[in-house]
Amino acid sequence: MNRKLSKSKISCFVILFVLLISAFPSSIVSWKQETSNNLENPRFTTHQWLAYEALKLSPSSSKIQWITNNLLDFWLGVEAPYNSEAALELGLSESDYGDISTKILYLNAGGTIVTNDSLAERAQDEYDKLVVELGKTDTDHKLAAFYAGAMSHYISQAGIWAAIWNETLWGTLDVSVWFDFEQQIDYGLVASYFDYDQSYWNNSYFSLSPSIIASANASTSAINLAKTIHPYAEDMGNNFDEFWFGVNDWSTSYKDNVTFCLNASVEAIYSAINHALESVNWKYLSIEDPQFVYNNETGNLEIPEFSVNYTDNTGSYTLTDSLATQAEFGIIVDPNGDATVQETLTPLQYNGVTDKWYHENHLLYGSVAYSEHTIFYQFKMDGSTLTFSNISSDIFTVNYFNFTFDDFNVYYDSQERIVSIWNISCSIPDIPEIGLLNESEVDSAGWILYQKATGPYTGEPIGIAVLDTEGNNVEGELTYNSTYDTWNSYDNDIGLVFTPTDVECYVVVRFEINDIPVGYFSDTLWGTVFKPYIQKSDNNFFITRDHIITISIPQIEFDEENKVLSISEITAYADYNNTFLDYYEIIEKDVFGPDQREARWKIFMKGGISSSFTNDLLWDNINQWWYSDYVDVSNLPDGKYFVAAKIVNMNTNFTASPWGPSSNIFTITGGPTPIYIFILPVIFLSGFVAIPGTIFGIITRKK
DSSP: OOOOOOHHHHHHHHHHHHHHHHTSOGGGTTTGGGOOSOTTSOBOOHHHHHHHHHHTTOSOGGGGHHHHTTHHHHHHHHHTTTOGGGGGGGTOOGGGSOOGGGOOOEEOTTSOSEEEOHHHHHHHHHHHHHHHHHTOSSOOOHHHHHHHHHHHHHHHHTTSGGGGOOHHHHOOOOHHHHHHHHHHHHTTBSOOBTTSOGGGOSBTTOOOOOOOOOOOOHHHHHHHHHHHHHHHHHHHHHSOOTTOOSGGGSOHHHHHHHHHHHHHHHHHHHHHHHHHHHHTTOOEEEEOOOOOEEETTTTEEEEEEEOEEEEETTEEEEOOTTTEEEEEEEEEESTTTTOEEEEEEEEOEEETTTTEEEEEEEEOTTOOTTEEEEEEEEEEETTSOOEEOOOOSOOEEEOOBOOEEOOOEEEEETTTTEEEEEEEOEEOTTOTTTOBOOGGGEEEEEEEEEEEOOOOOSSSOOEEEOBOTTSOBOEEEOEEETTTTEEEEEEEEOTTOOOOTTOOEEEEEEEEESSSOBOEEEEETTEEEEESSEEEEOOOOBOOOOOOEEEOOOEEEEETTTTEEEEEEEOEEETGGGEEOOHIIIIISOOSSSOOOEEEEEEEETTSOEEEEEEEOEEETTTTEEEEEEEEOTTSOSEEEEEEEEEEOTTSOTTTOOOOOOOOOEEEOSOOOOOOOOSSSSEEETTEEEBTTBOOOOOOOOO
């Protein structure tokens, strides 16, 4: 028989459930802070702190540079045992992680025999993956850093009393005590997220002083760690005072014991990392700090000879050119500011007699004009990671080289509305070895259409870059002709460029040079500005040709009795690309500049005198024509009339654009009597205005 549970019974079940949750092992609730909402900027927790402290134990920064090159991946690895989603960032299976709550490491009462080692075995799994990755030669070691981080988490878990708490020996673990304990440690963390400066990756409550201990694999390291802290575990769990509100309230002896456990955890992590490196005979490089001589007049840089050594399990040796798989120097621009690393890397040479590396006096490629620079070295060999030297403390400023352009040709074909640019050549006199610029020395080469405008003179016409009537930049690429050493661009369609009255266009060619510092100073409204490219404007000015619009003959139906006129079947085409001027072209399409488009009808007297009867045309989307229905012409005086249409796009001069062809004639009879005033030189007709010698059509602008 089905029975409903009473509210009191439901409450009992809820209370029981809460009590059961509270009785679970501490690892279920102890690391909640490690879940990151943004895995591109993960949280900084106690585990990350301990893992980072372990890296600082390395006697050489280059020995663990495979981790420091990939610190974000290392952090994600540390988080993965608690938050399985962290593994997805490196393309790993989520199901392989997030299992820390199921792993324990129990010892017997004497703390000498392992009774449950699932935590140690799990640490060993990550260690084994790490060793495989370290043994690969063609890798960026991102996965290795991740596995090292995950291994660190599993190992350091064994360094905390709650994780090795054996309830059979010591009684039920008080989860609330453990939670307060871990929270109070975490409150001392200075950084909160990965993007904090590394100087904040510490804990203000503890000053650790770990030592390098004998290397051991991950399983052994975790077990040794548990055995090391076992004598303190029971007392630390039982003697935590519930009235302590922070680490500063702890007794000296209690804090000393915690510090001991933290140090032991750091030592165990580094022990396993070091053992993994030894197992693959890891090679780490020692590189001298960079020295150089830079000549600002020639742009040449020279690096004197220096040594590079590597160390493995057997000793230290000279890195020769036969062993090095990479030997280069790179450039850092604005080292005291944004510190941008240039993509250009220059190979270093090797002197087999002195067994040293150097760079002969040569033009420095990759520098940026009018900027500060410094350099660094990077080397790699099989069995090592890509290793960077320190950044040189010396800084040099790069000026810029002058350039010359020969005159080039520009032709605007008004009939086709195309522009061609050809016979462009450029050289840098200060660097004779380059000669005329070719495609290997140019990042980009293009032309830009400008309009003349007023402004301070800088040796070239001042103007503004043209935007066509759709708001697009009018520009294109130049191509290199190796036969004639010239740059060219032919038959560029500029049919959507409209040139206003009294405005002329001209072409500017612009080059961004690959790895060579060039540029010029330009006077602007905001002062003198350095332009990090070279350009030249042509002195051949031209005006673009308007679109010619062909409008069809309006079809009309005139209801003579009711004096109502209907207009229909009006279509229009622009000669540019035979563009059909439909509703989209005249109304809907986004355009640049004051919108002068219109589609209107107007009534004229048979003799061509325009009336004030005019309005917008409507669009028939089914028949694809313009029309206007039920036009009341009852106020027109007797006479003969016709209808014409004007359809204008953005590439037509609005004021000079003519009305289209006339419709058939329609006749008004029985209309109002016209009034003639002969005294004035102006003749007023009802609905018309005529001035001798000039006829002014009253054109109502489209709103």
